[in-house]
Amino acid sequence: MRKKWLTSARQLIGPAMFVVIWYLATAYLGGNEQKFPSPVAVVRDFGVLFGRNELIQHILTSMGRVLSGYFIAVAVAVPLGIVMGLYVAARELLEPFFEVLRPIPGLAWLPLLLGILGIGTTLSVSVVFIAALFPILVNCVASVKSVNRRYEQAAMTLGANRGVVIREVVLPAAFPDILTGLRVGMSVAWMSIIGAELIGARQGLGFMIMWYQNWFEPGKVAVGMVTIGIIGFLLDKVLRYLEARLAPWRAGLK
Amino acid sequence: MSTEFIVKRGISLAKALVVPLLVVIVWWAATLREGTFLSPPGEMLTGLGSFVTSQEFRVGVVASLRRVLIAYVLASALGILLGVMIGLARHGDAVDSLLEILRPISPLAWVPMALLWFGISDAAMIFILSYATFFPVFVNTVAGIKGVSTVYKQAALTLGAKGHTVTREVLLPAALPRILTGLRLAMGLAWAVIVAAELAGGYSLRAGLGYLMCRYSMITFSMPRLVYIMVTISVLGYAADIVLRHVQNKMTPWRRGLELGR
Numbered sequence: 281m282r283k284k285w286l287t288s289a290r291q292l293i294g295p296a297m298f299v300v301i302w303y304l305a306t307a308y309l310g311g312n313e314q315k316f317p318s319p320v321a322v323v324r325d326f327g328v329l330f331g332r333n334e335l336i337q338h339i340l341t342s343m344g345r346v347l348s349g350y351f352i353a354v355a356v357a358v359p360l361g362i363v364m365g366l367y368v369a370a371r372e373l374l375e376p377f378f379e380v381l382r383p384i385p386g387l388a389w390l391p392l393l394l395g396i397l398g399i400g401t402t403l404s405v406s407v408v409f410i411a412a413l414f415p416i417l418v419n420c421v422a423s424v425k426s427v428n429r430r431y432e433q434a435a436m437t438l439g440a441n442r443g444v445v446i447r448e449v450v451l452p453a454a455f456p457d458i459l460t461g462l463r464v465g466m467s468v469a470w471m472s473i474i475g476a477e478l479i480g481a482r483q484g485l486g487f488m489i490m491w492y493q494n495w496f497e498p499g500k501v502a503v504g505m506v507t508i509g510i511i512g513f514l515l516d517k518v519l520r521y522l523e524a525r526l527a528p529w530r531a532g533l534k
Numbered sequence: 535m536s537t538e539f540i541v542k543r544g545i546s547l548a549k550a551l552v553v554p555l556l557v558v559i560v561w562w563a564a565t566l567r568e569g570t571f572l573s574p575p576g577e578m579l580t581g582l583g584s585f586v587t588s589q590e591f592r593v594g595v596v597a598s599l600r601r602v603l604i605a606y607v608l609a610s611a612l613g614i615l616l617g618v619m620i621g622l623a624r625h626g627d628a629v630d631s632l633l634e635i636l637r638p639i640s641p642l643a644w645v646p647m648a649l650l651w652f653g654i655s656d657a658a659m660i661f662i663l664s665y666a667t668f669f670p671v672f673v674n675t676v677a678g679i680k681g682v683s684t685v686y687k688q689a690a691l692t693l694g695a696k697g698h699t700v701t702r703e704v705l706l707p708a709a710l711p712r713i714l715t716g717l718r719l720a721m722g723l724a725w726a727v728i729v730a731a732e733l734a735g736g737y738s739l740r741a742g743l744g745y746l747m748c749r750y751s752m753i754t755f756s757m758p759r760l761v762y763i764m765v766t767i768s769v770l771g772y773a774a775d776i777v778l779r780h781v782q783n784k785m786t787p788w789r790r791g792l793e794l795g796r
Contacts (some may be wrong), residue, residue: 291631293628294628294630294631294632294635295631295633296637297632298632298635301632315651317652331782346557369557370786372546372549372550373549373550373552374553374554375550376550376552376553376554377550377554377557380554381635383768383769383771383772384740384764384765384767384768385725385726385729385767385768385771386726387726387727387729387733388729388747388763388764388767388768389731389732389759389764390729390733390747391733391747391748391750391751391752392751392757392760392761392764394752395571395757395760396570396571396757409767411652425616457659470640471640471641471642471726474640474643475642475727475730476644476730478642478646478730478734479730479733479734479735486642486643489643489645489646489647490645490646492646493646493647493649493650496650498647498650501611501646502647503634504635504643504646505643506639506645506648508639508640508643509636509638509639509640509643510638512638512639512640516638
């Protein structure tokens with residue numbers, strides 16, 4: 281117990297040192313408040329943005345967009361990935377098509393979609409969808425494909441039919457790797473929403489930091505950056521927790 | 535080549551073309567509506583030759599490529615150097631945790647700050663790209679150095695190697711596969727980040743693929759040109775990955791064997 285407390289205290293040393301160095305750098309190196317905000321200024325600006333409910337609004341907007349795009353991507357990629365993993369015919373039809381599109385970064389779709397859809401929520405959600413789709417799909421196909429054939433043969437020998445084998449053997453075996461794909465997809469989705477909002481939005485955290493850049497308010501930009509970092513970190517933690525919770529045998533395998 | 539082989543290839547090619555063909559038909563049908571910004575599929579090829587050979591396109595490719603390469607070389611060198619130092623140092627964890635705080639902050643969140651610091655310039659783009667490429671290289675180098683089995687180190691020490699030799703002959707080669715993985719990840723990230731960074735830089739950036747995209751989406755909309763640029767970005771990213779994969783196979787040939795043997 282005491283040991284655990286000590287490790288978590290140790291983990292705070294890094295952040296604390298970081299803030300101290302940052303403070304000293306801005307205080308004594310002749311920092312320019314127009315360019316380099318001190319931690320004090322950032323805390324003050326946080327209070328301002330939080331007090332006006334502005335920050336919360338932008339957070340909710342970005343979260344709403346990223347989750348919509350992400351869940352649509354999951355709803356498309358997971359079933360499709362499972363079918364492609366199971367059936368050679370589906371792979372032959374779809375794999376070349378996706379392999380051509382895959383190297384195009386999700387954010388490279390932004391200008392084209394901006395011209396077609398215009399600025400707004402549909403644009404951001406579409407970019408997140410495209411960006412998250414590929415990592416989830418690729419992981420899903422690979423994990424279903426790589427399930428050891430022995431397991432399937434064993435189940436069939438015991439009299440299971442194809443449907444039972446898929447439901448009871450293939451999917452549970454592929455499940456941990458599918459979850460990993462979902463986590464990677466989320467981190468890509470979060471990065472993409474910020475990128476999309478920098479350019480094609482009138483709300484959201486990406487828009488907020490770009491807006492205050494225009495007004496030369498680096499403190500408020502930094503508040504946005506820290507918020508983006510914290511949310512990204514928390515989303516990753518949630519998905520890691522789900523991974524450990526839903527596929528506990530995975531940790532043992534590693 | 536037997537006829538059987540050719541027929542087989544022909545069939546798989548035909549299968550591969552089914553979905554793209556469907557997409558083109560749906561796309562073509564969508565352009566029939568009034569007031570759409572979509573160009574019909576037929577128009578995609580007519581301007582290709584003149585655009586790809588234009589001065590404008592060449593300048594754009596060179597500008598983006600230059601930014602990526604400068605940032606990549608700088609950040610990789612720094613990432614490997616710091617990674618090795620922190621991986622070896624007794625209290626490396628402390629410095630590591632200091633840098634780890636920045637890691638969750640997406641490179642794209644740095645775009646406005648970089649524009650404030652450096653203006654809309656090459657320097658801003660290089661800063662963002664360096665930030666993006668530093669972390670994959672650094673994290674993998676630290677993990678690579680720390681992951682080396684102590685048995686190897688002890689064996690080398692027992693055989694009379696000095697600390698320096700151990701680092702050069704044992705630790706670095708053993709960490710090399712992880713470092714190369716980091717380098718490949720970093721390159722992929724750089725190509726994903728540059729588009730958004732250059733787009734945010736906008737029209738005043740004057741050169742680069744993202745600048746061209748900004749121009750052909752916000753100033754004069756041209757769907758064919760946007761698609762050419764998208765394809766260019768994916769080809770450049772893909773080519774860079776092939777080069778790095780080749781380097782990986784050349785420098786760590788044993789890795790391939792390990793993967794195949796699994």
